[in-house]
Amino acid sequence: MTDGDDDGPREASLDTIQRELTAFARRARAAAARLHPELPLVSYTLLAHIDDQQGCRATDLAAHYLLDKSTVSRQIGGLERLGLVERRPDPDDHRVQVLHPTEAGSRVLAATQASRHAAYQERLKDWPADDLARFASYLLRYNAAGPGGA
Template identity: 40%
Template sequence: MVDEQFRQLEREMGLLLRRAQASSATISKLVHPDLEPAAYALLAMILATPGVRASDLAANIGVGRGTMSRQLARLGELGLVSRRPDPDDYRGQLLDLTDEGRQRFETAQAARRVFFRTALAGWTDDDIGSFAAQIARLNADLAAAREAKG
């Protein structure tokens, strides 16, 4: 029975991830017509942790520094992200959303919340809270497993 549960989990997670990727493509266009879907998550992380370093972002989402550098350069070109010197490391830079980046991101975020409210209209507040807690637990456990794997 356990194997069947993991097969079902794999199927459902695969479907969820494909739908999330499609949704990110749509939402990213709300932020900026030239924004790549993967960059939406970067904007969310920068908003949540102003003054974050590019290396910390790269480690958090599991991409190389070169990939991160290219994505951040593009976000800078679009006027969504700014850089400032790191006072603790003259070689480093700290990242923030520009005012325009913050406004555009928050507008897209509001649109995503409207979508969720509509899609989950039949769910109770407890259902949504419980699901959010389980997703948070899953994310933490997946991150820990990735770190343990090395």
């Protein structure tokens, strides 16, 4: 048996993974639009990252998500117009601006995260704990591989 003998089932699995992750991403975008219509998924993701990091620079966001700086700038501008993000001088280098969620941004995040958590609980309520743990570990493993073709 050679390495190539397993290509058929492996390719079929990879095709299924690609198709299902695409469907998952589409559902995630649609759900995000329902949870906070003024806050697109990209903006929500950036706001959540800023909150998780307890502040970060726009260039750090661009690097982390492999986005063009102009894209991040537009998204941050939208978050600022909504009153969800503010810029503060970096205490170590006053030439640098650090992004932080405002109180309103923190409230939006908390409400959205609670809604998303409830939606996941509902969707996965019939999954055994072992399946949930395995799925979680697979997602961690997939995302730990870093940027890729998806």
